[in-house]
Amino acid sequence: MNTPPLRVLIAEDNEDLRDLLVTLVSAEPDLRCVGTANDVDSVIACTTEHKADVLVLDLELQGRSSIDVLRTVRSNGCKMTIVVFSGHAHPEMIRHTLAAGADAYVPKSGDFELLLDATRDKRATTGAAKATPAAGR
16 A cells, blocks of 8 residues: 655755755655745644644744744644754753654754654654653653
């Protein structure tokens, strides 16, 4: 049976990194980038519009915390997997992010395989909240 690719929405305000993430996701046969956003309001609108399976979410978008996105998306009953991809690696921030509704937390350490693995994990754990090994949980 041929499984359709996971639909991935990328939310990142750094244009170069956003373009790189789109390229990385698009190069994977089991993933498909269905949209991008660069601010909190766009992400919230895109989660409804694009019907993605997975949201790769920068923790800070245009100076605002993406915790607002997590809470809004989860309160709307959205079941998509949310993978936070952030430069913040403080354990308390990771716990706070997971408690707000993220399914995984991947540090922006340059290990893009870790990000792709967390994105793919949707197939094995539909919505089960957990941290990546790098998140310390």
